[in-house]
Amino acid sequence: LNRIKASGLKLRFCTNETQATREKFVKKLQGMGFDISVAEVTAPAPAACRILKERSLRPHLLVHNDLVPEFAEIDKANPNCVVIGDAAENFTYANLNEAFRVLIGMEKPVLISLGRGRYYKETDGLKLDVGAYMKALEYACDVQAEVVGKPAKTFFESALAEMGVSPQQAIMIGDDIVNDVGGAQRCGMRALQVRTGKYRPCDENHPHVKPDAYVNNLAEAVDMILQQL
Amino acid sequence: LNRIKASGLKLRFCTNETQATREKFVKKLQGMGFDISVAEVTAPAPAACRILKERSLRPHLLVHNDLVPEFAEIDKANPNCVVIGDAAENFTYANLNEAFRVLIGMEKPVLISLGRGRYYKETDGLKLDVGAYMKALEYACDVQAEVVGKPAKTFFESALAEMGVSPQQAIMIGDDIVNDVGGAQRCGMRALQVRTGKYRPCDENHPHVKPDAYVNNLAEAVDMILQQL
Numbered sequence: 001l002n003r004i005k006a007s008g009l010k011l012r013f014c015t016n017e018t019q020a021t022r023e024k025f026v027k028k029l030q031g032m033g034f035d036i037s038v039a040e041v042t043a044p045a046p047a048a049c050r051i052l053k054e055r056s057l058r059p060h061l062l063v064h065n066d067l068v069p070e071f072a073e074i075d076k077a078n079p080n081c082v083v084i085g086d087a088a089e090n091f092t093y094a095n096l097n098e099a100f101r102v103l104i105g106m107e108k109p110v111l112i113s114l115g116r117g118r119y120y121k122e123t124d125g126l127k128l129d130v131g132a133y134m135k136a137l138e139y140a141c142d143v144q145a146e147v148v149g150k151p152a153k154t155f156f157e158s159a160l161a162e163m164g165v166s167p168q169q170a171i172m173i174g175d176d177i178v179n180d181v182g183g184a185q186r187c188g189m190r191a192l193q194v195r196t197g198k199y200r201p202c203d204e205n206h207p208h209v210k211p212d213a214y215v216n217n218l219a220e221a222v223d224m225i226l227q228q229l
Numbered sequence: 230l231n232r233i234k235a236s237g238l239k240l241r242f243c244t245n246e247t248q249a250t251r252e253k254f255v256k257k258l259q260g261m262g263f264d265i266s267v268a269e270v271t272a273p274a275p276a277a278c279r280i281l282k283e284r285s286l287r288p289h290l291l292v293h294n295d296l297v298p299e300f301a302e303i304d305k306a307n308p309n310c311v312v313i314g315d316a317a318e319n320f321t322y323a324n325l326n327e328a329f330r331v332l333i334g335m336e337k338p339v340l341i342s343l344g345r346g347r348y349y350k351e352t353d354g355l356k357l358d359v360g361a362y363m364k365a366l367e368y369a370c371d372v373q374a375e376v377v378g379k380p381a382k383t384f385f386e387s388a389l390a391e392m393g394v395s396p397q398q399a400i401m402i403g404d405d406i407v408n409d410v411g412g413a414q415r416c417g418m419r420a421l422q423v424r425t426g427k428y429r430p431c432d433e434n435h436p437h438v439k440p441d442a443y444v445n446n447l448a449e450a451v452d453m454i455l456q457q458l
Contacts, residue, residue: 093320100348100357118369119329128329132365139364140347140357 018085042159044114044149045070081110151183182209247314271388273343273378274299310339380412411438
């Protein structure tokens with residue numbers, strides 16, 4: 001990261017994290033020694049807030065308690081849409097029924113989902129991700145959710161707009177073949193897959209997505225990018 | 230009902246009830262004065278039990294507490310499938326994650342759903358039905374559930390087999406245009422829609438399903454059937 005920043009290249013961190021505010025997320029990374037600030041992070045919740053403001057939407061929130069502060073400035077009275085994130089323990093029977101009732105009570109239900117993940121792994125085992133609950137509400141209300149976050153095209157476009165560069169001028173580095181690499185490429189960017197994190201060898205035979213290159217780790221990605229400047 | 234029984238016609242009650250055993254369901258109807266016995270009821274749970282036995286499946290159950298006795302004789306050790314019903318308060322975050330982990334741990338996940346309803350109304354408001362939770366697990370595990378209960382063809386075929394009659398010899402009376410009328414017709418039966426219960430005037434303009442006739446209530450349906458004997 002330091003070498004990228006020293007080179008003068010513009011940089012954004014694109015995360016699908018929806019269990020914590022950017023503040024909390026950044027503090028965690030800073031604690032690990034990374035040079036990162038909140039202003040450099042593109043995350044689903046602030047992207048959703050932009051959409052809510054643009055379209056005068058007042059959300060009913062079904063999100064993680066720690067994410068609620070991201071919506072502090074948003075009017076939530078008399079809701080006319082539902083925003084769903086990875087609410088974890090907040091995915092109770094009562095809360096799901098409540099979100100459903102808000103949606104089904106609208107003439108034209110609007111459901112905004114902070115991601116479409118199927119599941120993820122925590123220390124105590126696999127957990128259903130927001131995508132599964134999104135599907136439940138989609139089916140019950142016969143609507144299609146608007147997904148904010150990777151791999152949505154609008155999400156990458158937000159990051160590009162914040163940097164003021166075109167897709168052709170940008171390159172994505174990520175470990176997720178579909179959400180990072182596929183999403184960025186569909187947006188017109190080039191993309192590198194690192195062979196770390198959630199990378200799996202079978203990703204290299206993915207039926208639809210082929211990265212512009214593979215690198216063994218982030219340092220190799222930086223080497224490759226700086227060599228081509 | 231008494232007139233149908235007196236006529237010598239064979240009779241089955243087909244219900245999608247999965248919040249209680251047939252025993253409890255029948256007692257409720259007997260309490261209202263109906264001449265009905267457990268042996269006359271075709272319901273999703275016993276239909277699922279037949280499938281489980283036939284295919285040597287051992288279920289992990291995600292169902293309503295009151296439905297568990299229907300699975301008393303089924304081996305549930307070391308599960309190799311998941312059976313989901315309208316579990317109501319049992320649809321907790323922990324229980325959903327547990328059912329998901331059982332499914333995703335299988336080489337070829339088998340999910341059996343006791344219905345595909347979207348939602349239903351109770352005295353305290355609308356509730357998500359089993360279909361919504363089925364969709365969540367389907368998406369997370371990339372599987373398609375096998376649905377037992379109306380409008381599944383196999384469900385109507387079970388009822389016909391229990392009576393020992395062919396679809397052409399049988400007629401369905403129901404208030405649900407899709408689950409009762411559409412399901413029975415797809416099975417080769419004729420079907421009457423009663424203009425009571427969950428019937429809505431807009432059902433008469435349904436884009437796909439047209440009953441063989443409408444009747445104002447069950448008594449009129451019986452009149453019509455007995456006249457044609």
